[in-house]
Amino acid sequence: MPGLLELDRFSEADLNRWNDLSKDLDELNDILYSGVEPQRRRHHANLMEALQSVPSTPMDFAGWVRLVPWRYTNAPLSAAGSLTNYGGRFNIGADVDNAIHARWPALYVAENQETAYREKFGLSKEERIDGLTGDELALTTGGSYTAVRLDGHLELVFDLAQEGALDPLCAVLAKMTLPAEARRLHKRLKLTSPAGNMIRSPSRLLKETLVTNWRGSPAQFGLPAVSQILAGLIVDAGYEAIRYPSTKGDGECVAVFPHRLGSDASFVSVSDAAPESVKHTRLDMITADDLCGWEVLPRYLRPVRQ
Numbered sequence: 001m002p003g004l005l006e007l008d009r010f011s012e013a014d015l016n017r018w019n020d021l022s023k024d025l026d027e028l029n030d031i032l033y034s035g036v037e038p039q040r041r042r043h044h045a046n047l048m049e050a051l052q053s054v055p056s057t058p059m060d061f062a063g064w065v066r067l068v069p070w071r072y073t074n075a076p077l078s079a080a081g082s083l084t085n086y087g088g089r090f091n092i093g094a095d096v097d098n099a100i101h102a103r104w105p106a107l108y109v110a111e112n113q114e115t116a117y118r119e120k121f122g123l124s125k126e127e128r129i130d131g132l133t134g135d136e137l138a139l140t141t142g143g144s145y146t147a148v149r150l151d152g153h154l155e156l157v158f159d160l161a162q163e164g165a166l167d168p169l170c171a172v173l174a175k176m177t178l179p180a181e182a183r184r185l186h187k188r189l190k191l192t193s194p195a196g197n198m199i200r201s202p203s204r205l206l207k208e209t210l211v212t213n214w215r216g217s218p219a220q221f222g223l224p225a226v227s228q229i230l231a232g233l234i235v236d237a238g239y240e241a242i243r244y245p246s247t248k249g250d251g252e253c254v255a256v257f258p259h260r261l262g263s264d265a266s267f268v269s270v271s272d273a274a275p276e277s278v279k280h281t282r283l284d285m286i287t288a289d290d291l292c293g294w295e296v297l298p299r300y301l302r303p304v305r306q
Helices: 012-035 037-042 044-052 113-121 167-173 180-188 202-209 216-221 226-236
Strands: 059-069 107-110 145-154 157-159 241-245 252-256 267-270
Touching: 012 037, 012 180, 012 216, 037 044, 044 167, 044 226, 059 113, 059 252, 107 113, 113 145, 113 252, 145 252, 167 202, 202 226
Parallel strands: 157 241
Antiparallel strands: 059 107, 059 145, 107 252, 145 267, 241 252
């Protein structure tokens, strides 16, 4: 018809083929996660030993920044937001439907305001997509938020940038094999990813952990991202936090796990005088339970209280 531009042409047979491929891809990703879980359980003690063999790197920080939506300004240290939707890079939220690991919260803090802004709202400062900047593409641009400066000390920190930090873990991961059914699906889908998607090298694990679009697996398949699976192991190994380089800016970030604070010396506190309406200005072992944010989860996803 005049005025219409045909963008694509496909048949019912094409649709059927695409549906079959989609099912195969869903099945492959499910096998790569839940099908490998028995091996992770079998090697669990070795995985924990490998992670605990890495020297903890205690960190002090002053004037680091956390961005809080304006309506949550009275709870600047609450990790409740991290439990909603898909969670964060290093914690699993309520909407990761097929996660085997229990959900857990994280408090994300950046080295400076620029890094905090880029991490919260999306693209890096220099990045452009079709000529649009990160500010223009951010879905929440224009909303009000509060930049809160924080000071703190953390004792049990797993530093991803520490040389050799992932070597012991990958030595254990190298013992795991790809399930036979995954190999068949991998071949049928004609995928070219290395080693059938099994991660065995520290360099590849770090790359997959810091990938820009970590939400792909949770959003498309309802499965945890590589970074979330790694963080679950690190949490189980007893660490209080993960320190990592920002994927959006030049600064560093830290994900603090309030439910795992295990040292009286560990804390995160608001640097400046807070409004009287703010109940908690310090996260530590005493206030952690109030600041985890468990209340935002459905009851069946909340931890059992002792």
